[in-house]
Amino acid sequence: MSSPKVFIADSISQRGIDELTRDGALEAKVQTGLSETQLAEAIPDFAALIIRSQTKVTAKILNAAKKLRVVGRAGVGVDNVDVETATRRGVVVLNAPGANTISTAEHAFSLLLSLARNIARADATLKGGTWDRKNLEGVELYNKTLGIIGMGRIGSELSRRAIAFGMRVLAFDPYLSVSRARSLQVELVEELDELLAAADFISLHTPLTAETHHLLNAERLAKTKRGVRVINCARGGLLDEQALADAISNGHVAGAALDVFETEPLPV
Numbered sequence: 001m002s003s004p005k006v007f008i009a010d011s012i013s014q015r016g017i018d019e020l021t022r023d024g025a026l027e028a029k030v031q032t033g034l035s036e037t038q039l040a041e042a043i044p045d046f047a048a049l050i051i052r053s054q055t056k057v058t059a060k061i062l063n064a065a066k067k068l069r070v071v072g073r074a075g076v077g078v079d080n081v082d083v084e085t086a087t088r089r090g091v092v093v094l095n096a097p098g099a100n101t102i103s104t105a106e107h108a109f110s111l112l113l114s115l116a117r118n119i120a121r122a123d124a125t126l127k128g129g130t131w132d133r134k135n136l137e138g139v140e141l142y143n144k145t146l147g148i149i150g151m152g153r154i155g156s157e158l159s160r161r162a163i164a165f166g167m168r169v170l171a172f173d174p175y176l177s178v179s180r181a182r183s184l185q186v187e188l189v190e191e192l193d194e195l196l197a198a199a200d201f202i203s204l205h206t207p208l209t210a211e212t213h214h215l216l217n218a219e220r221l222a223k224t225k226r227g228v229r230v231i232n233c234a235r236g237g238l239l240d241e242q243a244l245a246d247a248i249s250n251g252h253v254a255g256a257a258l259d260v261f262e263t264e265p266l267p268v
Contacts, residue, residue: 003027007043009034010052012074040064050074051081054264059085075099076154079208079235098153105157108203108233111257112162115229116141116201120257139200142166147199149192149215150206150234151176151184158203159186170195173206196223201231208235218243227254236262 006020008030020026031042036058043049043065050072051057057071062085071081073095086093114120117138125132146162148155151173159169169186172195181188189195192215196202202224206212216230216239230253232239241262247253 004047005029005045006048006050007031007046008050009039009055010050010074012050012052016074036060043068048072053080055080057081057086062086062089062091065089065091070094072096076101076104077207077235101153101157104154104233105161107259108154108158108205108231109161111231111233111259112146112201112203112229113141115231115255115257116144118255121255143168144200145170145198147172147195147202148186149173149195149202149204151181151186152205154233155203155205156184158205159184167201170198192220193223196220197225199225199228201229203231204234204238206234206238208237213237214240214243216240216244218246221247221253224253226252228252229254230256231258232256233259236260236264 003024003026006026006028008017008028009032011032017028017030020028029046034042034055036056039055040061041064043061045067046065047067048070049057049065049068052074057080059082062068062082068089068091070092071086071094073081073093076095076097076099078093078095081093083093118136122136125136141162143166145168147170148159149172151159151171155171155173159171162169163185171181171186171188172192176188178188202216204216206215214237218240221243230239230244244253244256248256
């Protein structure tokens, strides 16, 4: 009897592939960078599909996957999988919510620090041949207010790092209990507008759903404190990028540090 076949559509560690194929338990095929049509043509004989963030598992792919039993997302969130179609076809969708919690929280905090001290801008300015120290003065984090939208694993870890730097942390998350907020030493707000009006920095850490798409749009950005700085290490679609660019151009938003974008890879 042949081993079940696993299709790996995005790059993962070789150690992971070795674990999957140990003792011949599974047969793994790695083929990355496929289009929707190419993956739909390749997937029919496979029982499992492993992806990260690049591959979008659409209804077309799922309907072509006649033997598929499970889709595994090596990372947080499953917004790049058509879960409704998968459920209807009896395909289990799994993710690894704790896989990159610490690294993402540290990355978000590093972007927060870089934004506060104008590090990226200073680097680009100097490389461009301009010495402009006076206009690159940053701000301290101490006694500033960080607003975290979404207090799951990553948001919670970010709050710990911000508190260690002497920041006040406001949290907006409909699913966060008062007791959990108290244990994290954050101030839980009931309305998002309350956080927007008070925060010097805003960091996004929610899943991308129909309800959270463009959560920070032009209307909400206008409610923020003048000079606010925005960090997004979650999902690109959480903020309206054009509205953010406009708010930076008119001086209302002091800056933004984005690790994700609504369209990826970015058109160049």
